[in-house]
Amino acid sequence: MTILAIGINHKTATVDIRERVAFQPEQIELALQALVQQGRVSETVIVSTCNRTELYCHAESNELEEILAWLAAFHQVPLEDLAQYVYRHEDQNAVAHLMAVASGLDSLVLGEPQILGQVKQAFQQARDAGTVGSVFERLFQSTFAAAKVIRTETEVGQNAVSVAYAAVNLARHIFADLKTANVLLVGAGETAELAARHLKEQGVKNLRVANRTVARAEELTKIVGGEAYALSSLEALLPDSDIIISSTASPVPVIGKGLVESALRQRKHRPMLLIDLAVPRDIEKQVSELDDAFLYTVDDLQSIVNKNLEHRQQAATEARDIITQYAAEFGGWMESLNSVDLLRRYRAGAASIAEQQKERALAAIAAGKSADQVIQELTQRLTNTLIHTPTRAIQDAGKRKDISALAAYQKLINDTPQE
Numbered sequence: 496m497t498i499l500a501i502g503i504n505h506k507t508a509t510v511d512i513r514e515r516v517a518f519q520p521e522q523i524e525l526a527l528q529a530l531v532q533q534g535r536v537s538e539t540v541i542v543s544t545c546n547r548t549e550l551y552c553h554a555e556s557n558e559l560e561e562i563l564a565w566l567a568a569f570h571q572v573p574l575e576d577l578a579q580y581v582y583r584h585e586d587q588n589a590v591a592h593l594m595a596v597a598s599g600l601d602s603l604v605l606g607e608p609q610i611l612g613q614v615k616q617a618f619q620q621a622r623d624a625g626t627v628g629s630v631f632e633r634l635f636q637s638t639f640a641a642a643k644v645i646r647t648e649t650e651v652g653q654n655a656v657s658v659a660y661a662a663v664n665l666a667r668h669i670f671a672d673l674k675t676a677n678v679l680l681v682g683a684g685e686t687a688e689l690a691a692r693h694l695k696e697q698g699v700k701n702l703r704v705a706n707r708t709v710a711r712a713e714e715l716t717k718i719v720g721g722e723a724y725a726l727s728s729l730e731a732l733l734p735d736s737d738i739i740i741s742s743t744a745s746p747v748p749v750i751g752k753g754l755v756e757s758a759l760r761q762r763k764h765r766p767m768l769l770i771d772l773a774v775p776r777d778i779e780k781q782v783s784e785l786d787d788a789f790l791y792t793v794d795d796l797q798s799i800v801n802k803n804l805e806h807r808q809q810a811a812t813e814a815r816d817i818i819t820q821y822a823a824e825f826g827g828w829m830e831s832l833n834s835v836d837l838l839r840r841y842r843a844g845a846a847s848i849a850e851q852q853k854e855r856a857l858a859a860i861a862a863g864k865s866a867d868q869v870i871q872e873l874t875q876r877l878t879n880t881l882i883h884t885p886t887r888a889i890q891d892a893g894k895r896k897d898i899s900a901l902a903a904y905q906k907l908i909n910d911t912p913q914e
Contacts, residue, residue: 496537496553496554496555497553497554497555497556497585497586497589498551498552498553498585498586498589498590498593498630498634498829499536499550499551499552499553499554499556499558499559499562499583499584499585499589500549500550500551500552500582500583500584500585500588500589500592500593501549501550501552501559501562501563501566501581501582501583501584502542502547502548502549502550502581502582503516503547503548503549503577503580503581503582504546504547504548504549504582504601505546505547505603507580507581507582508580509580512576512577512580513545513546513547513548515570515572516548516566516567516570516572516577517543517545517548518541518543518548523541523543523617523620523624524620524623524624526541526569527539527540527541527620527621527624527626527898528624528625528626528898529569530550530552530562530565530626531625531626531898531899531902532898532902533565534902534906535552535554535558535561535562535565536552536553536554536558536562537553537554537628537630537899537902537903538552538553538621538626538627538628538630538631538899539551539552539553539621539626539631539899540617540618540620540621540626540627540631540635541617541620541621542596542613542614542617543617544610544613546602546603547596548566549596550562550566551589551593551631551634553628553630553631553899556585556586559583559585563577563578563581563583586826587822587823587826590634590638590822590825590826591818591819591822593614593634593635593638594637594638594641594642594818594821594822595815595818596610596614597610597611597614597638597639597641597642598611598641598642598645598646598651598814598818599611599651600651600811600814600815600818605651605804605807605808605811606651606807606810606811608646611639611642611646614635614638615639618631618635624898625895625896625897625898625899625901626898626899627899628897628899628900628903630829630832631899633825633828634825637821637824637825638821640821641817641818641821644817644821645814645817645818648813648817649810649811649813649814649817650806650807650810651807651810651811651813651814658686658772658793658796658797658800659686659689659690659693659772660689660690660693661796661799661800661803662690662740662770662772662791662796663690663693663694663697663740665768665770665791665796665799666678666694666738666740666768666770667697669768669789670737670738670768673694673697673698673699673738674697674698674699674700675700675701676699676701676737676738677701677703677735677736677737677738678694678699678701678702678703678736678737678738678739678740679703679704679705679732679733679736679738679739679740680702680703680704680705680715680740680741680742681705681706681726681729681739681740681741681742681743681749681750681777682705682706682741682742682743682744682773682777683704683706683708683711683712683714683715684742684743684744686742686772687704687715687740687742688715688718688719690740690742690772691704691715691718691719691721692718692719694719695719695720701721702716702719702720702721702722703721703722703723703724703732703736704716704721704722704723704724705723705724705725705726705728705729705732706723706724706725706726706743707725707726707743707745709723709724709725712724712725726743726749729749729750729754730754730757733750733754733755733757733758733767734757734758734761734762736758736767737765737766737767737768738767738768738770739767739768739769739770739778740770740772741769741770741771741772741773741777741778742772742773742777743773743777744773745773745775745777746775747775748776748777748778748779749777749778750769750777750778750779750782751779751782752779752781752782752784752785755767755769755778755782755785755788756785759785759786759787759788762787764786764787765787766787766788766789767787767788767789768789768791769782769788769789769790769791770790770791770796771790771791771792771793772793772796773793774793776792778790780792845881848877848880848881849877852873852876852877852880853873855873855876856869856870856872856873859872885904888900888904889901889904892904
């Protein structure tokens with residue numbers, strides 16, 4: 496048996512396809528157990544996020560296409576519609592892929608940290624469902640160890656690689672304590688939401704959102720806190736704003752030089768940081784001519800992002816070397832589970848038991864017991880001794896609800912010749 500990884504992600508499939516094969520949280524346990532109970536895999540973990548759906552399986556390599564067919568059937572998606580988007584990895588490649596995913600090397604944003612928590616959650620769900628055995632326990636613990644080393648020993652997760660985060664990072668360097676700053680978000684779209692989340696992480700307490708439609712601004716404030724306003728309130732909001740981050744879809748500037756000039760007079764020329772993330776511009780470029788107004792555009796931030804992304808990509812090369820090391824160590828452990836050695840030890844143990852019982856039977860015959868009685872006792876003792884360990888193992892698996900182990904024992908029992 497080997498490790499298989501089957502899945503789709505943001506690189507291989509459209510949002511529509513990803514949505515069709517995504518597992519809802521309430522489906523995960525059922526799906527995990529169904530996949531194991533059909534007898535094609537002994538252990539499995541399902542990683543399902545907005546950007547990927549992946550099945551990690553401990554199975555025979557020739558089961559790969561059948562597992563893919565199961566995935567298509569579970570989500571009622573025609574196999575031919577799904578197959579063209581799927582990647583398949585086996586053995587060391589599958590192990591290295593899992594480690595790359597958990598380390599953020601395969602993410603939409605290189606080095607993003609959230610995916611590690613999502614992989615850990617997926618592993619725990621599989622544990623709870625009883626579809627993790629000794630192989631996947633070792634595999635995922637090795638994966639988490641590799642991800643930790645990559646996080647601590649490389650810079651793959653360092654530096655801003657989105658303009659929204661770069662904007663917040665810029666504000667953090669200019670204002671010693673963002674917690675006391677008054678922040679105004681102009682616009683309530685995806686970029687504004689991302690910036691708002693980063694601001695919240697930095698402890699910003701005084702956040703206001705101004706948008707063309709107040710309802711959308713209110714939706715955003717429900718997520719990140721703060722107060723919602725109409726775009727028409729800008730003239731009243733600007734004087735109390737230390738930091739303004741603007742990202743509307745307006746075809747013309749929504750903040751002019753005169754508006755900022757008036758706000759600065761009311762602020763008694765306390766400085767303002769204005770960050771324009773919109774294309775086309777939200778803030779007139781002439782604002783940069785004003786004393787105490789510090790204006791940065793998306794182009795200014797993009798150059799920072801590009802430089803930081805280059806640093807992350809360099810760090811990713813170091814991370815790949817770490818993954819190669821950990822994947823090789825896991826591969827060595829897998830090879831130590833060689834079936835020939837395992838069989839040799841199993842046969843030797845059984846032969847030792849048989850020899851002990853034979854000597855005991857011969858001694859009983861020599862002592863005068865009838866051959867029929869000795870054979871009957873020998874049969875009973877031999878049976879009890881040989882089934883003792885497997886019986887305990889099955890009972891323990893039942894208590895732990897270890898579906899993976901029970902499925903393997905069931906297959907072994909069903910395949911045992913009954914003569």
